[in-house]
Amino acid sequence: MPLHTTEAVVIGSKDLGEADRIVSFYTRDRGKVRAVAEGARRIRSRFVGSLELFAFGKLVYFERPNKSLHKVNEFGLLEPFRALREALELFVQSAYVVELVDLAVEEGEANEELFSLLLQALRLLAQGVDPALLQRAFEIRLLKLLGYLPELRSCVLCRTPLSGAEPLMLSPSQGGLLCQDCRQEGGDGLLISPPSLAFLKGVLRMEFATLARIGLSPEAKAELVQVLRAWLFYFLGRGLRSADFLSRLLLPLEGGGKG
Numbered sequence: 001m002p003l004h005t006t007e008a009v010v011i012g013s014k015d016l017g018e019a020d021r022i023v024s025f026y027t028r029d030r031g032k033v034r035a036v037a038e039g040a041r042r043i044r045s046r047f048v049g050s051l052e053l054f055a056f057g058k059l060v061y062f063e064r065p066n067k068s069l070h071k072v073n074e075f076g077l078l079e080p081f082r083a084l085r086e087a088l089e090l091f092v093q094s095a096y097v098v099e100l101v102d103l104a105v106e107e108g109e110a111n112e113e114l115f116s117l118l119l120q121a122l123r124l125l126a127q128g129v130d131p132a133l134l135q136r137a138f139e140i141r142l143l144k145l146l147g148y149l150p151e152l153r154s155c156v157l158c159r160t161p162l163s164g165a166e167p168l169m170l171s172p173s174q175g176g177l178l179c180q181d182c183r184q185e186g187g188d189g190l191l192i193s194p195p196s197l198a199f200l201k202g203v204l205r206m207e208f209a210t211l212a213r214i215g216l217s218p219e220a221k222a223e224l225v226q227v228l229r230a231w232l233f234y235f236l237g238r239g240l241r242s243a244d245f246l247s248r249l250l251l252p253l254e255g256g257g258k259g
């Protein structure tokens with residue numbers, strides 16, 4: 001079995017047998033890779049404290065040709081991202097980001113830009129950037145990198161350029177924005193307001209790291225959750241487990257806001 005060395009982020013794991021663990025990695029040059037860490041659940045395992053969710057490190061693994069399950073040889077921590085695991089809410093918010101990558105990509109499809117985006121997202125979360133803002137920005141950038149970006153500049157049906165000065169409808173099944181004339185009743189389109197649309201366009205243009213300087217109203221944040229989730233659901237074909245958990249967790253906060 002050939003040994004392969006790459007940089008990787010831990011994006012998930014599950015127990016296997018008595019003492020082993022199957023770990024999902026997102027790697028710089030092989031995309032999503034699943035590998036068995038033998039003995040990882042033993043107290044004296046050499047993997048203790050390193051193969052944790054979000055951990056970024058140098059992965060050495062045995063590549064099993066034509067198999068989807070490889071074998072971890074070594075994982076040397078580069079950035080543990082320990083802070084993301086220490087508080088429950090931040091943990092859940094960060095788990096959403098790695099789970100999105102896990103669901104959105106197939107095994108073995110490398111995308112170095114997506115790898116860099118994921119790493120930047122974890123760094124921004126660890127630096128305390130608003131997780132809601134980060135998640136929405138991450139979603140639209142991920143959609144672009146995977147080739148699912150909605151058409152945001154003109155009507156997908158009549159091709160009229162749209163300035164975004166008035167609320168428009170965004171339809172996953174049509175592939176983007178619909179003008180006032182082309183908007184259909186009973187379709188899958190959701191309304192998107194000018195500030196929300198401006199945020200999406202802005203995030204696609206700017207350096208991801210400058211996200212910390214952007215502000216967005218609570219109304220626009222709530223709207224973008226719906227719009228982007230509908231889009232992701234349409235293309236990924238299923239809901240995200242942590243998205244459900246996240247909305248349940250945040251329910252008391254949203255309900256108890258300004259009264």
Ligand SMILES: [Zn+2]
Pocket residue numbers: 155156157158159160178179180181182183
């Ligand atoms: Zn139109």
